[in-house]
Amino acid sequence: MTEPHPGFKCPTCADWVAPGAPFRPFCSERCKMTDLGHWLAGRYKIPARDDDEDTTDLVLPRPPELPPAADDDDDAR
Numbered sequence: 001m002t003e004p005h006p007g008f009k010c011p012t013c014a015d016w017v018a019p020g021a022p023f024r025p026f027c028s029e030r031c032k033m034t035d036l037g038h039w040l041a042g043r044y045k046i047p048a049r050d051d052d053e054d055t056t057d058l059v060l061p062r063p064p065e066l067p068p069a070a071d072d073d074d075d076a077r
């Protein structure tokens with residue numbers, strides 16, 4: 001007797017996901033982030049909605065300039 005599995009299939013690894021899994025429809029946070037990475041890399045051409053200001057978080061500004069590392073002094077001497 002084959003019972004249908006009460007859950008989803010993870011879009012990333014095709015493993016079964018329990019109905020109450022915290023990262024549905026993904027089996028784990030890792031698969032969720034993996035799928036998100038693929039989405040951002042391959043399908044980021046979807047126009048953002050004007051009212052979705054959260055998209056600004058995706059454009060990371062250059063990191064603040066860090067002071068010269070003290071380790072560089074090893075080469076200067």
Ligand SMILES: [Zn+2]
Pocket residue numbers: 010011012013014015026027028031
């Ligand atoms: Zn998975």
